[in-house]
Structures are given as structure tokens and as C-alpha cells.
Amino acid sequence: MDLQTAVKAFRDLQLKLHAYNHAMGVMHLDATTVAPAGTGEGRGISLGILSEAAYAIETSDEAKELVKYLLAHKDELSAQQAREVEMFARSSEYTASIPADEFTAYQVHLNKAGEVWKNAKNTNDFASFAPYLEKIVETNIKFAKYYKPEGDVMDTLLDQYERGFDQKQADAFFAALREKIVPLIAKIKEKTQIDDSFLHCDFPIDKQKEFSDYLMEVLCIDRNHCTIGETEHPYTTNFNKNDVRITTHYYKNDLTNSMYSVIHESGHATYELNCGDEYQYTCLSGGVSMGIHESQSRFFENIIGRSEAFCELIFPKVCELFPEQMQGKTAHDFYLAVNKSEPSLIRIQADELTYALHIMVRYEIEKALIKGEIKVSDLPRVWAEKMKEYLGVDVPDDARGCLQDSHWGSGSIGYFPTYALGSAYGAQFLACMEKDLDVYGLVREGNLQPIVDWLTEKIYRHACMYDPKPLFESVVGAEFDPHYFTDYLEKKYSAIYGL
Amino acid sequence: MDLQTAVKAFRDLQLKLHAYNHAMGVMHLDATTVAPAGTGEGRGISLGILSEAAYAIETSDEAKELVKYLLAHKDELSAQQAREVEMFARSSEYTASIPADEFTAYQVHLNKAGEVWKNAKNTNDFASFAPYLEKIVETNIKFAKYYKPEGDVMDTLLDQYERGFDQKQADAFFAALREKIVPLIAKIKEKTQIDDSFLHCDFPIDKQKEFSDYLMEVLCIDRNHCTIGETEHPYTTNFNKNDVRITTHYYKNDLTNSMYSVIHESGHATYELNCGDEYQYTCLSGGVSMGIHESQSRFFENIIGRSEAFCELIFPKVCELFPEQMQGKTAHDFYLAVNKSEPSLIRIQADELTYALHIMVRYEIEKALIKGEIKVSDLPRVWAEKMKEYLGVDVPDDARGCLQDSHWGSGSIGYFPTYALGSAYGAQFLACMEKDLDVYGLVREGNLQPIVDWLTEKIYRHACMYDPKPLFESVVGAEFDPHYFTDYLEKKYSAIYGL
Numbered sequence: 001m002d003l004q005t006a007v008k009a010f011r012d013l014q015l016k017l018h019a020y021n022h023a024m025g026v027m028h029l030d031a032t033t034v035a036p037a038g039t040g041e042g043r044g045i046s047l048g049i050l051s052e053a054a055y056a057i058e059t060s061d062e063a064k065e066l067v068k069y070l071l072a073h074k075d076e077l078s079a080q081q082a083r084e085v086e087m088f089a090r091s092s093e094y095t096a097s098i099p100a101d102e103f104t105a106y107q108v109h110l111n112k113a114g115e116v117w118k119n120a121k122n123t124n125d126f127a128s129f130a131p132y133l134e135k136i137v138e139t140n141i142k143f144a145k146y147y148k149p150e151g152d153v154m155d156t157l158l159d160q161y162e163r164g165f166d167q168k169q170a171d172a173f174f175a176a177l178r179e180k181i182v183p184l185i186a187k188i189k190e191k192t193q194i195d196d197s198f199l200h201c202d203f204p205i206d207k208q209k210e211f212s213d214y215l216m217e218v219l220c221i222d223r224n225h226c227t228i229g230e231t232e233h234p235y236t237t238n239f240n241k242n243d244v245r246i247t248t249h250y251y252k253n254d255l256t257n258s259m260y261s262v263i264h265e266s267g268h269a270t271y272e273l274n275c276g277d278e279y280q281y282t283c284l285s286g287g288v289s290m291g292i293h294e295s296q297s298r299f300f301e302n303i304i305g306r307s308e309a310f311c312e313l314i315f316p317k318v319c320e321l322f323p324e325q326m327q328g329k330t331a332h333d334f335y336l337a338v339n340k341s342e343p344s345l346i347r348i349q350a351d352e353l354t355y356a357l358h359i360m361v362r363y364e365i366e367k368a369l370i371k372g373e374i375k376v377s378d379l380p381r382v383w384a385e386k387m388k389e390y391l392g393v394d395v396p397d398d399a400r401g402c403l404q405d406s407h408w409g410s411g412s413i414g415y416f417p418t419y420a421l422g423s424a425y426g427a428q429f430l431a432c433m434e435k436d437l438d439v440y441g442l443v444r445e446g447n448l449q450p451i452v453d454w455l456t457e458k459i460y461r462h463a464c465m466y467d468p469k470p471l472f473e474s475v476v477g478a479e480f481d482p483h484y485f486t487d488y489l490e491k492k493y494s495a496i497y498g499l
Numbered sequence: 500m501d502l503q504t505a506v507k508a509f510r511d512l513q514l515k516l517h518a519y520n521h522a523m524g525v526m527h528l529d530a531t532t533v534a535p536a537g538t539g540e541g542r543g544i545s546l547g548i549l550s551e552a553a554y555a556i557e558t559s560d561e562a563k564e565l566v567k568y569l570l571a572h573k574d575e576l577s578a579q580q581a582r583e584v585e586m587f588a589r590s591s592e593y594t595a596s597i598p599a600d601e602f603t604a605y606q607v608h609l610n611k612a613g614e615v616w617k618n619a620k621n622t623n624d625f626a627s628f629a630p631y632l633e634k635i636v637e638t639n640i641k642f643a644k645y646y647k648p649e650g651d652v653m654d655t656l657l658d659q660y661e662r663g664f665d666q667k668q669a670d671a672f673f674a675a676l677r678e679k680i681v682p683l684i685a686k687i688k689e690k691t692q693i694d695d696s697f698l699h700c701d702f703p704i705d706k707q708k709e710f711s712d713y714l715m716e717v718l719c720i721d722r723n724h725c726t727i728g729e730t731e732h733p734y735t736t737n738f739n740k741n742d743v744r745i746t747t748h749y750y751k752n753d754l755t756n757s758m759y760s761v762i763h764e765s766g767h768a769t770y771e772l773n774c775g776d777e778y779q780y781t782c783l784s785g786g787v788s789m790g791i792h793e794s795q796s797r798f799f800e801n802i803i804g805r806s807e808a809f810c811e812l813i814f815p816k817v818c819e820l821f822p823e824q825m826q827g828k829t830a831h832d833f834y835l836a837v838n839k840s841e842p843s844l845i846r847i848q849a850d851e852l853t854y855a856l857h858i859m860v861r862y863e864i865e866k867a868l869i870k871g872e873i874k875v876s877d878l879p880r881v882w883a884e885k886m887k888e889y890l891g892v893d894v895p896d897d898a899r900g901c902l903q904d905s906h907w908g909s910g911s912i913g914y915f916p917t918y919a920l921g922s923a924y925g926a927q928f929l930a931c932m933e934k935d936l937d938v939y940g941l942v943r944e945g946n947l948q949p950i951v952d953w954l955t956e957k958i959y960r961h962a963c964m965y966d967p968k969p970l971f972e973s974v975v976g977a978e979f980d981p982h983y984f985t986d987y988l989e990k991k992y993s994a995i996y997g998l
Contacts (some may be wrong), residue, residue: 023522038723049518224537270595
């Protein structure tokens with residue numbers, strides 16, 4: 001084997017793996033958007049076979065030999081080639097640590113579990129979902145131990161979504177948030193509450209769909225490479241940088257639920273759409289970590305989307321689409337209403353301030369589940385207790401409690417903290433961006449392209465070329481500091497509530 | 500290798516191949532329904548890799564050895580097992596006759612060609628599509644010659660869609676139709692024309708969607724295993740017998756276009772949904788041939804869907820959904836309007852009588868293209884000439900001419916005759932069914948289940964267990980005779996037009 005041949009073969013291998021992931025991704029998208037309800041079994045069988053094939057490709061002797069050969073010739077590789085080898089090896093080491101049959105069986109299980117979760121949520125039937133979640137928790141623990149037998153399981157899981165992030169950092173991070181957020185919430189409680197009832201009247205779905213298209217346009221989404229669909233739980237998926245899909249969920253009596261889902265998912269989509277062409281079809285394609293990804297989705301959702309400038313920008317369109325509902329209201333009323341801070345039940349509807357507490361509830365439950373301190377069957381009770389403790393709300397049922405999110409049912413344990421982390425990353429990015437751009441001036445003008453360009457230059461174009469920590473630090477020129485986020489929140493909510 | 504091991508390995512092989520076809524099918528469905536426009540290239544790359552893998556599975560040494568071993572032990576196999584081996588061998592012999600790289604390159608080409616066709620149709624730009632179609636024609640010829648070097652290419656192509664059907668039969672069949680249909684059309688021309696203008700006013704799409712759901716319910720479609728989507732050109736696809744998808748295309752100013760697409764595709768779907776469970780995930784799953792398939796879609800579309808009994812059944816629903824549009828109209832007016840016979844431009848909108856002439860135009864063009872008598876660049880001219888000759892209509896543009904159908908762009912040459920053949924099969928099935936059931940009495944009652952059950956018993960449940968010819972003859976107890984169809988047409992149109 002010579003170097004050129006090896007490099008070519010390695011690229012082909014990555015492309016092949018990409019094709020399987022592409023196919024499985026489309027099948028998953030289909031399953032959650034338009035597939036008939038009774039089709040899970042057949043899909044599970046096919047996904048099992050395809051994921052088995054993908055597993056075989058990633059852990060094949062050919063792959064191992066190529067990695068070994070290329071690592072031995074690392075000095076002759078370009079920086080990108082070397083990174084491809086490093087990242088491929090990192091992923092295949094994890095995959096190979098899991099026995100093939102267990103790997104495949106778990107993919108089939110997840111396919112089924114997603115379907116069961118959806119039904120369980122719709123019928124408020126936690127018991128039907130519990131055995132599926134039990135197996136997911138068990139499997140997460142088992143796989144983490146296969147991969148890092150000596151490691152702490154929860155640390156291993158956190159690292160999978162945000163490389164280098166562990167419980168020590170997470171605990172410190174959440175403590176820093178709690179210290180600032182809890183008193184802020186208490187102060188707001190004493191103030192006159194904002195009236196947001198005009199956002200909860202009748203909003204015809206077809207008009208909401210028009211509104212989604214408008215928002216995606218404002219957010220500079222290239223619709224030639226990104227569509228929007230409808231799912232139980234909104235998400236973004238990408239098959240390559242030119243094929244990105246976002247989803248939302250429309251509610252007839254709620255304008256902002258879908259609106260902020262669309263903005264959030266558009267943030268994810270923007271990241272994917274603007275990755276560097278040179279990484280396309282390699283294992284370096286796409287966003288580098290969930291923390292960085294959520295920094296973008298939550299940046300657009302909150303720092304941009306819930307700013308007064310953005311509300312002023314879009315309010316004329318809101319009035320055009322929903323003239324009766326907005327009668328007598330101003331852009332400032334709209335701004336106040338979308339920033340109403342109030343402890344509530346549903347994470348994706350939570351305001352920026354109380355949001356982190358929703359994440360803390362989930363993070364602590366995940367830790368307890370993984371450490372075996374609680375069982376899956378305890379979840380409804382523990383969820384209710386923690387929601388009462390942190391947010392002071394009573395959980396009326398599991399649909400609005402521990403069944404509300406799709407993450408656990410799709411196998412993701414250790415993902416939730418990245419939402420809060422992303423929010424905090426975003427605030428530090430903003431501070432940095434404001435040195436170069438009049439951010440809110442641009443938003444007010446409806447000219448978001450320079451903001452996207454700035455993020456593309458600093459973050460998006462690099463795809464997975466750098467790990468999240470060095471990438472983050474290269475952008476802000478410093479270490480991560482959660483006080484940018486708490487300062488941002490204090491300033492914003494003090495102004496809104498006159499604290 | 501022992502027999503049990505071989506049978507098991509052979510089943511696994513079929514299942515594996517099924518999984519790849521499932522994935523590629525979902526990707527195709529996604530491409531034609533919701534994918535953003537600019538995503539063809541990435542999809543083509545992945546489809547190329549997956550079809551290469553499927554090719555490798557179907558033509559692998561393992562597959563060859565299994566087939567050889569099982570053929571040598573044919574006497575020890577069940578009838579179904581023996582048929583699986585026979586059908587698998589038949590398909591893999593064809594696949595293996597094509598060099599792997601050409602096979603894959605063609606799949607990639609078809610993916611692109613489908614996209615180009617759609618744009619060409621929408622912009623009436625035949626020139627942009629012509630080079631893609633040229634390659635498709637060339638490749639069809641080349642592949643047919645690889646497979647049957649001594650065979651007549653057009654016969655080889657016809658045989659792929661309807662085993663045992665060749666030009667000799669097709670020519671005789673179309674001659675029989677022409678002999679009866681052309682004088683009928685001439686007689687109708689002398690009569691007072693039917694007013695169907697009330698079917699071409701404004702029909703809101705959301706109401707048409709409700710109507711589709713209603714029609715699928717009437718047609719006994721199990722919505723738990725069948726959804727409806729929207730595409731440029733309606734079609735049915737199935738990933739297994741429990742996962743069937745139909746599509747339609749809604750036109751704001753035309754009720755019956757989508758209505759009869761939905762009924763037509765529901766006929767295809769009913770066939771797939773009612774195949775025997777024992778064939779699931781084997782190469783015997785699904786409908787046996789395009790002729791038999793079209794016999795079902797056209798049976799429901801026309802023999803059922805354009806009957807007076809059906810119009811009486813559904814008319815109250817039509818009035819409920821479209822009260823203004825139906826004001827002053829009766830079920831009989833509706834029946835007459837949906838059976839208005841008039842030479843027209845668009846095949847899928849054509850009435851039952853002139854429909855076969857649309858097929859003849861296509862069949863003759865296909866023959867001429869394959870034999871090299873005309874070139875792809877001649878298509879617009881030849882199309883217009885033949886439409887004038889057979890139907891007496893002037894073709895105003897290619898969008899309503901040779902670009903109207905998706906078939907050629909998706910690689911299907913020799914498929915069109917099965918529509919006419921299916922229509923004729925259907926009339927002979929009806930004659931037979933009427934001996935057992937009061938077909939139109941049941942339709943009038945809205946009780947179509949006994950009709951579906953009859954067809955399931957005689958046709959659907961057998962999936963690909965028998966070739967189309969013996970299957971057909973087992974149902975009707977005789978040979979195929981096109982006069983059942985021409986008699987049916989004569990009777991129906993004589994009554995409608997008082998001939």
C-alpha cells in the first residue's frame with residue numbers, strides 16, 4: 001500500500017459509511033414525519049440490517065489497517081487528513097468496543113422505543129414506555145463500560161455529546177447558574193406579571209406555516225437545501241451540508257411554540273449548511289459537538305430571536321398574518337410577551353431564565369439513573385419532586401412531565417446539559433461578536449447575513465476540524481466563563497421587569 | 500452445507516437485499532415528496548453506494564452457491580421455497596448480466612434524470628431533459644442486450660414488466676382495441692357533449708385532502724399501514740406489505756384529477772397491503788407484474804370509481820365538502836361528467852375510452868426509439884404527430900406532450916402497455932367477479948370489502964408465487980381475451996351517449 005492509495009481508500013471508506021448513515025437518517029426522518037403508525041416493525045428490521053452493515057464497515061479489518069497505516073504516516077498527511085484519521089479512529093474505537101449483535105439489537109430497540117415514546121406521550125401512559133427506557137438506561141451504562149471500563153459512566157456519556165465535558169464541570173457550571181438565576185426568579189415573582197394571553201388565542205396552522213417560511217428567510221436559510229417538516233418533537237437532521245431538514249410542531253392556540261422551534265432548529269440548520277465544503281462526505285462533516293450546536297440554536301432562538309430588535313423586525317409580518325390576534329398590540333408588547341418569565345412545565349416553551357432549571361432537573365435525574373440511585377419506575381415521582389423544588393410547579397401528568405422530551409426514548413442520556421451549556425456559550429460569543437458587529441442594529445435592519453458570516457468564519461466552516469474546547473477558545477480568545485450568560489440574563493430581565 | 504442451513508442463509512440473503520431496497524425506496528420517496536430541490540447530488544452519491552452494495556449481494560458468490568445448492572435440492576423444498584429460488588435466480592441472472600460499474604452509474608443517472616425531468620416539465624424545457632433520456636434509451640438497449648444477446652430488445656423490455664408479454668401480443672392487443680375504440684369515439688363525436696365544467700371550478704386543497712382521506716376509507720385502505728403524500732406525478736411505493744405509500748397531485752381548479760389518482764393508487768396499495776404474510780421480506784413479496792398491478796389500479800379507478808354506483812355512493816360527501824360547486828347537480832350529472840369522453844392531451848386525465856390511444860402513442864414511440872427509427876430529439880415532433888393522428892388533438896407544448904409522464908425519466912421503457920393491458924385484464928376479472936358478487940350493489944351500499952376480499956383470495960394473497968399468465972388464467976378460468984374490455988366499453992359508452 002502506498003500513501004496515495006491509502007488516502008483514497010480511506011476517503012472511500014468514509015463515503016461508504018456516510019451513505020449508510022444517510023439512508024438510515026432518511027428512514028428516521030420518514031418515520032417521524034409521514035410514515036404510517038403501524039410501520040415500525042418492518043423499519044426496525046431494515047435498520048437493523050443497515051446498521052449491522054455500517055458497524056461492519058466502521059470496524060472492518062480494512063478500516064483498522066488503513067487507520068494503522070495512516071497513523072504511521074501521520075507526518076505526510078495534511079492537517080485535515082490527519083484529523084480525519086484521528087476522528088475516525090475515535091469513533092470506530094467506540095463502535096468496536098460494543099459487540100456487533102448488541103450494537104444492532106440496540107438500534108432496533110431505539111427504533112421501537114421512539115414509536116412507543118410517542119404513543120406513551122400522546123396517551124399519558126408512562127408504564128408502556130418504562131420497560132423501553134429501562135433497557136436504554138441499562139444499555140447506555142453497558143456500552144459506556146465497554147468503551148471505558150475504568151471511567152465514570154456519567155462522565156463517559158457527557159463526553160460523547162461534548163468532548164472534554166464532565167460532571168465536575170457540569171456541577172460547577174450549574175452551581176454558577178443556580179446562584180444567579182434563583183434570586184432573579186424570586187425577584188421577578190414580586191413584580192407585576194406580563195400579559196401574554198394574546199399569544200395563546202387561535203392561530204390557523206396554514207398561517208403559521210407561512211410564518212415559518214418567513215422566519216427561515218429572515219434567518220438566511222437557503223431553502224434550496226433545507227426544508228421544514230412536522231414532527232411530534234421538533235429536531236434538525238442533515239444528510240450532508242446541502243441537504244438539511246428541520247421540523248416543528250404546530251399548535252393551533254399557540255403562536256410562539258412553533259415560532260421558537262423554527263428559529264431554534266434554523267440555528268442548527270445554519271451551522272450545518274455553512275460547514276466547509278472540504279469536509280463534505282468525510283467524518284469531519286457537520287457540527288462538532290452538541291454544546292456548540294446548541295450554542296447556535298439557542299443563540300438564534302434567544303439572543304437573537306427574543307431580542308427587542310428581532311421583535312421589532314418581525315412584528316409587521318406577525319400583524320400581516322394575524323391582524324385580529326395582534327389588534328392593539330405593539331412590537332414592545334410582543335417583546336415583553338415572548339420574554340415573560342414564569343416557572344412552567346414544558347422545557348421547550350420555557351423562557352430563557354427558567355430554562356436552565358428544566359435542564360438541571362433532567363441532568364440530576366440522568367445522574368441518579370446512571371448511578372442506580374433511582375429506578376426508571378421512580379421517574380414520574382422524582383420528576384414531580386424536582387419540578388416542585390426547582391420551579392415550584394405541580395406536574396399534572398407524565399405527558400407534561402417526564403414524557404415530554406424525545407431524548408431519552410431516542411437513547412440520548414447526557415445530552416440535556418449541552419442545551420444549558422450552549423446557551424452560555426452563546427452569550428460569550430455575543431460579547432465577542434459585538435466587538436466586530438453592531439449585532440442588534442443589523443437585526444433591526446433585517447440584515448442577519450453578517451451575523452451568519454461571522455459565525456461561519458469563526459465556527460461553522462471548521463465543521464469537526466477542532467474539538468469543541470479549542471474551537472470555543474479560538475473564537476472568544478479566552479476560557480469558557482458562565483458569567484457572560486448570567487450577566488446577560490441579569491441585564492435583560494432587570495430591564496424587562498424593572499428590577 | 501445442509502439443506503436447513505442453506506434455506507436459512509437464503510432467507511437471510513433475501514432479507515438483506517430487501518433492507519437495501521427499503522432504504523433506497525424511502526430515499527426515493529423523500530426525493531419526490533419533501534426533499535429540497537438542491538439535494539439530488541448528495542442523494543445520488545449515496546444511492547450509488549447503496550445500489551452497488553445491493554448489486555454485490557444479489558450477484559455474490561454466496562448467492563450463486565446457495566441458488567445452485569438449492570436448485571440441486573429442489574425436490575426437498577416447499578413450493579414457496581422453490582419459487583423463491585426460481586425468482587431470485589431470474590432476477591440475479593439479469594442483474595449479473597450488467598457490469599457492476601454500469602449498473603451503479605445508471606442508478607445515479609436515474610436519480611439525476613428524475614430531478615431534471617421534473618424541472619423540464621415545470622419549465623416546458625425538453626432540451627434540458629433530452630440528453631438524460633438519450634442515455635436512458637441507450638442504457639435500456641445495452642442492458643437488454645447484456646441480458647438476452649439474441650433477443651429482440653423491445654420484447655426483452657416488455658417481458659420485464661409483464662412476463663411472457665411481447666410485441667406480437669401487444670400489437671394484436673392494440674389492434675383489437677383500435678378496431679372497437681376508434682369507431683366508438685367517432686360516434687360519440689356526433690353526439691351532444693357532456694358538460695363537466697362544474698368539475699373545473701375552485702376546489703380548495705385542504706378540502707381535497709379531506710376528500711382523499713374519505714376515498715381511501717371507502718376503498719378499505721388500512722391507514723395504519725398506508726399514508727398519502729404529494730408528488731409531481733402520483734405513484735405508489737411499498738417497503739413491505741405493512742408499509743405502503745401512495746401520492747397524488749392536487750390541482751386547485753380540478754376535482755377529479757387528484758380524485759382518480761387517489762383511487763388509482765389506492766388500487767395499487769390494496770394489492771400490496773393484502774399480499775400473503777408468508778411472502779413478507781422474500782423476493783416473492785408484492786405484486787407479481789405491472790400488468791396485474793395496473794389491472795387493480797385501473798379496476799378501482801374506472802370499473803369501480805367511474806361507475807354510476809360509485810358516483811351515487813360518494814356524491815353526498817362531494818356535496819358536503821364542495822356545496823357551492825355542486826349546487827344544482829345530481830349524482831347522475833357527476834357520473835356523466837367523470838365519464839365525459841373527449842380526446843385530450845393528458846393521459847392521467849383521459850377518460851376510459853380514449854385512454855388506450857394515449858398508451859398506443861407511447862408504445863409506438865417506445866418501439867421506434869428502441870429500434871432506432873427515431874431519435875430522442877424527434878420526440879416532440881413525433882409525439883405531436885401521433886397525438887394528432889390518434890386523438891385529433893394539437894399538442895401546445897412539451898409539458899403537456901412528451902414531458903407529461905415521469906416513466907421515461909425514471910428509466911421505464913416498455914411499462915406503458917401494461918396500463919392498457921391492466922385495463923383489459925380488469926374487465927375480464929369483473930365478468931368473473933359478477934358471477935360471485937353483486938359488484939355494483941355492494942358499491943352502492945358502500946361495502947367494498949367483499950370486493951377486496953374476492954381479489955385478495957384470487958390474486959393479492961399470492962404475491963409473486965405465480966407468473967402473471969397462469970395467475971390470470973387461474974382467476975378467470977380462461978385465456979386473456981381483450982373483447983371483455985371492448986364489450987365493457989361499448990356497453991358503458993353506448994348507455995352514456997345513447998349510441
